[in-house]
Amino acid sequence: MPKLGMEPIRKDALVKATISEIGRTGSLDVTVSQIAKRAGMSSALAHHYFGSKEDMFLAAMRHVMTIYGAEVRGALSVAQTPMDRIEAIVVASFSPANFRREAVGAWLNFWVLAQTVPQAKRLVAVYQRRLKSNLLVGLRPLAGARAETIAEGLGALIDGLYLRQVLRPGAPDGAAAAAMARDYLAAHLGAEPLQTMK
Amino acid sequence: MPKLGMEPIRKDALVKATISEIGRTGSLDVTVSQIAKRAGMSSALAHHYFGSKEDMFLAAMRHVMTIYGAEVRGALSVAQTPMDRIEAIVVASFSPANFRREAVGAWLNFWVLAQTVPQAKRLVAVYQRRLKSNLLVGLRPLAGARAETIAEGLGALIDGLYLRQVLRPGAPDGAAAAAMARDYLAAHLGAEPLQTMK
């Protein structure tokens, strides 16, 4: 009994189901049928709304990044000082949500996807640019000319710490990761604003 | 015309072919037949020597890590000072070899594999421990009690910088990554050996 305006609802359900299934299997080795089943429809319908499985992956990727982006934006909106802003980004990056099985599966597998699907690589690049630019807003008042380099380094450190927590045996420790990031900041900000020699 | 003692030769060929194919496709979505073909044998023979495809993946993973380990060990063997040691590890980690398509494909996909295959997770953990311990040897004379934290952070930073170079559009810049790692060191060593307050 077809109700109209199903498209966005179905697509949304499929995107979420895609992420769930990637998290469940830990890989991109999920079938359209599995996804469709979890989203409560036939695989044919999934193919109807998304032309191909790859399109579903890309939509799922955008969704994960949107969620993360919203989390960061929410945290930033209550930040007062520049330091607050950086702290907000760090905390959001290591929030429990990002360590859920689905999120982990999504990120790792999207990195893999980025190797071969240009569209996916572009999305990853967008994420990296946005992270850096968010960090810069907080860093420039604190570090001036060195802000660029510090933002680059802190961005990489956040990714690296995340990766390590995820690959570590046992439960990930977001707080420890955040502490390391703060340490990095302290060393780069507190120490040598005067060091100019290369 | 069976010559004896083929096993190690065949296995070696399969391992290398596995890495090649993973690099070529950028994913673990490679068939045993593709691997076997590239290694110059039938897929049945591949199954004869390795029981399953997963076994081939794990063997390939060990091989990649062995290569990297050898590279690091070689660089360390000529290091004189503690600082030399750290520098050697950094340079080796961002060597062109590690940015070859095969190496990139291997690392990214092995991270994914580690999510679901405990054996793979263990191998990743071994790599992380070894990196940290190598860094520690160089860091302890320079940083004393803070060596632990710095090694942890530098290890994560190296992974994060690697990831960023790999995902960046365009050719990766190992030298830039190494420079960032040095920057991290400088900030953590040169600055506040006296800072004790939390």
Place this chain on the structure above:
DNA sequence: AAGTTTATTGACTCGTCAATCAACAAAAAA
């Protein structure tokens, strides 16, 4: 010489899966 171990493959089994299609149903437009 007979028996055993090692090397090797073509053919096959059993299964999966992405994508398509024909067909049906209901709402909206004409």
Place this chain on the structure above:
DNA sequence: TTTTTTGTTGATTGACGAGTCAATAAACTT
């Protein structure tokens, strides 16, 4: 009311793939 658009699925296509097996053959053992 007829037509068009939107929603929906069962069935099918066409292809591929991991792992097994029987069979063949060379080399080594006894």
